[in-house]
Amino acid sequence: MIAKRLAFLLLVAMALTWTPPALAKPEPMTRDAVMALGKTVVGFSYWWGGAKWQPGATAKGTCTPTGADGCPDCTHSGPWGADCSGFVGKAWQVDKPTALDTYYHPYSTANFTNQETWWSKIAKGDVQKADAFTYNKNGAGHIFLYHKGDPWGSVYAYECKGCASGCVYGLRSVSADYGARQRKLLQTAATCQPHCEGTATVDAKCDKVDCAASAASCVADSLGVRCVSSLCPATGVTQVCTPDEKGGTFATCDNGSLKDPGDCGAYGAWCSTVLGGPATCISAFCAASPSTVPTAGDLCFQGKRLRCDAKGGLTEVPCPPDQPCSQLPGQSGPGSAVCGVPACADCNDGNPCTDDPCVNGTCQHVPNAAPCDDGNPCSAGDMCANSGCLAGPSFGCDDGNPCTSDACLGGQCTHVAQTGSCNDGNACTYADACADGVCAGAPKPCDDANPCTSDSCQDGTCTAIATDGACDDGDGCTVGDSCFAGACTAGAAQSCDDGETCTQDGCEDGACTHSGGDQPIKASCVGSAVQLTSPCTGGEAKLLPCPEDSPCKFGLCGGLSFDPNDFFPPSGDATTTTDGSLRDGLPTGDGGGSGVPVNALVASNGAGCSASHSALPDGALLLLALAGLTRLLRRRAGMRRHGV
Amino acid sequence: MAAPAFGTRRLHWVLALVTGLALASCQPRASVPSQTPPTTNVGAPAASVHGPSATPTLGPGAATIAAKPTPALASQGAWHRSWVADLPWGAAPGQAGRRWAAEQNPEAPMALDVAPDGAVWLLDQVNGRVQRLRVATDGGVTQLGSVQVSATSQDLALTPTDGLWLLDRFVSKSARLVDAATGVTRADVALSGSGIAEPGAVSALWQRGDGLWVEVEHATLVRVSNSAGVPDPVRPLLPGRVAPGGQRAVKALRVPPNRVVLQALALPHRPQTAPKWVADLKLPLPIWAIADVSFDATGRTWVVVDLARFVPGEDAPVERGRMAVAVDATGREVQRLTLCPPIGPEEQFRTARIGGDGALYSMCRGESGLRIERWAP
Secondary structure (H helix, E strand, O other): OHHHHHHHHHHHHHHHHOOOOOOOOOOOEOHHHHHHHHHHHOOOOEOOOOEEOOOOOOOOOEEEEOOOOOOOOEEEEOOOEEOHHHHHHHHHOOOOOOOOOOOOOOOOHHHHHHOOOOEEEEOHHHOOOOOEEEEEEOOEEEEEEEEEEOOOOOEEEEEEEEOOOEEEEEEEOOOOOOEEEEEOOEOOOOOOOOEEEOOEEEOOOOOEEEHHHHOEEEEEEOOEEEEEEOOOOOOOEEEEEOOOOOOOEEEEEEOOEEEEEEEHHHHOEEEEOOOOOOOEEEEOOOOOOOOOOOOOEEEEEOOEEEEEOOOOOEEEOOOOOOOOEEEOOOOOOOOOEEEOOOOOOOOOOOOOOEEOOEEOOEEOOEEOOOEOOOOOOOEOOOEEEOOEEEOOOEOOOOOOOOOEEEEEEOOEEEEEEOOEEOOOOOOOEEEEEEEOOEEEEEEOOOOOOOOOEEEEEEOOEEEEEEOOOEOOOOOOOEEOOEEEOOEEEOOEEOOOOOOOOOEEEEEEOOEEEEEEOOOOOEEEEEOOEEEEEOHHHOOOEEEEOOOOOOOEEOOEEOOOOOOHHHOOOOOOOOOEOOOOOEOOOOOOOOOOOOOEEHHHHHHOOOOOOOOOOOOOOHHHHHHHHHHHHHHHHHHHHHHHHOOO | OOOOOOOOHHHHHHHHHHHHHHHHHOOOOOOOOOOOOOOOOOOOOOOEEOOOOOOOOOOOOOOEOOOOOOHHHOOOOOOEEEEEEEEEEOOOOOOEOOEOOOOOOOEOOOEEEEOOOOOEEEEEHHHOEEEEEEEOOOOOEEEEEEEEOOOOOOEEEEOOOOEEEEEEOOOOOEEEEEEOOOOOEEEEEEOOOOOOOOHHHEEEEEEEOOEEEEEEOOOEEEEEEOOOOOEOOOOOEEEOEEOHHHOOEEEEEEEOOOEEEEEEEOEOOEOOOOOOOEEEEEOOOOEEEEEEEEEOOOOOEEEEEEEEEOOOOOOOOOEEEEEEEEEOOOOOEEEEEEEOOOOOOOEOOEOEEEOOOOOEEEEEEOOOEEEEEEEEO
């Protein structure tokens, strides 16, 4: 920091004390030459103490602040850059001509502000391009090259502004504290007598401008030397069309110079000179092209009536609210519009197969589907289709008989009998054939040989419907057989009862049989004794006394069950339950005192006497009862011993 | 940093000695004003600076003009100065950065804008920030916030959506839209294309209801984007500065020695309704530059002009001033205000304007700080 300030001090000291060598002297320059140098600095970096740049170089340099107070608290990198005074010194080429890319920085703002060596102080109101505004006070200072002013008193300046902004060109304010300076030895620009050189103008400064570049030629007359556009007369003010793709642009010729360009196309118009005189905008609605004379008349556009006048002007002429703008059929452009719905001439086209309405002044012919006559006497039901008459089916000669050949001859039907196979349309016949103009076939067989069905054919399918009534099931031991659900069901068995109680009656092959046999024995209680009865005994009952402690219950002594196996030992042991009932699930009695069929119990052992009808003798029954009781008591005693 | 090529180290010592003697025998050398190093104040707590204790003083040879109103405008009219805030030079909250240095452009705050709530947004680009300030009627300044911005910013404009446009003509060559609270960039709109011959020609930013307009050469407005920063492909143009509501446009022309002319223009989309008038305003001192043209809530057009009178042979003016003149909707002058004049070499960009609250704000520089004045009915 201190070193930098010391360097700055040295810079100021040198500027104040150093006298340029006597031989150094600026060359005369024009203001334009100064500006040409000045503008090359734009984009280069600010370089405190720097003063060299190379126009066109891509490396512009970089200034980086190292403190808050601006340079000299900054660093610079890159080969090019300048500070404000280095820049102006180079643009002014003081105090001697020096290449821009060669470092030379002889003056600071202190010099430019406080001295007048190769520059002079001028009034601020007299400042021109290439002059400078400078300020220096209290060690701070700035200088910039003036280019031009603006309406507010701001100025366009070239300047190396500072570390952050670099060397720039732009509008800026100028404090009233700045002073104006002008370089000495400013050369007045060369002078020429204005004249034409071919297509080029040469002005008083000897600057040459080729008019051909702007499609013009050089003209020298009482108005001076100037470019005159090929579109313009040399003098006077008039409007002309200018070429463009859309034919809409125009401009004003002012003594040969094109000014104030405009575009008719923005309003949907052509630029045209077809009417003679200066160019005018004519509506594209009123003329087909820029070279077409506009047509007067009305037209419709977006429902509005627009009126073209003879000059191509376009104005809206509203139609009454209830009569909207309508375009005449087949027409467009001017003269095509009317207010309200336009009428039609006779729209009938003589075609019965079209409807012929008038829509907005236009006849329309709409195909219909009306009946019509195609002119053929043998067709009937002719109908319109696609605007033409389509023949209907042949006039009604078809008699529907496949065994006749039908024809229409001169509007009369003929029917000629045919032979051969045919189809009578009945699926329940077969082998249909024509005979004498009639189609018939043989019935299809459907008998199923079941006496209990009614057989028939329906739509070619055999069906059997169950019937009622008597039938024969083929079993001679039944009588009164009858049909049920399509099958013959056996009737009642033929009666073979011979009236004998103890014979077994039967029927075999339609004949009755009679054989002897037992009847079941029934047991019941009579008091404390068991009463046994058998039909075969003629209803005689036998009483069997029971022990005193086991009176008869349910037809048994003590009401207890007994195991028939005790009488007819089975192949295995029977098991009793704790309550003594039989394990086979047979009922133990209903306790009602009614008789229990003993044969039911006996039959449950599987080896009973069902086929045998032999009656037990009285002694055997008694023995059976007693043996059963004894065995039962023994078994119960054993169960108690085992704690069951 | 590159030092000038002055020869050998021995020569430097000799020159330094000679220079020191020369300076000692001539005049005292003024030093560059000291400055507090800038600091970043994003998110810093609000700080208050009460004033006006540091009234700017005039530089040598300069004097504030006395008001020279016309008899019809004997008073400052219905407008009065509602507060004066003096911000010392420095980098602390509520202070303003100034940079004077050798061989470079001297700078101080270049622009300000004022929100509808009266908060002053000060472009303190030397400190790389925009300060949001609240000024009390006694001149007390409270920094409400601060966002970091580029040191090459030159103008600013507030948006209705908490955005802040910043003009950087020379480095980014863009109008940058940042979040007014955080400084985060939302969009960058290039200062180029149709209507803008070059970035350096831009003379102001205008945030209008339909987008961002940049002013070129104090003469033409070009809409370059919508309010969100989406570039405008149409680039419509408007002449001059446009009054709120688009009733008219006004162009200002500096006419030396002592006149300013305001010209009301028809806008292209309202050719029939816009008033057409010219106000030729005579000023009590030679006009130096026009500082601002803007519009208040009653439809008045205000022009702020900097005035300076010189004598031959002197660079600094012998008399200077700043004046605001208002004309009504018909171009008739209705108000004049004498404002504090800018002193010093610093470049300024937008140092006066009608704020979003309808008051007139003007700032001027002095030896010890920056003064901001508020004028209101």
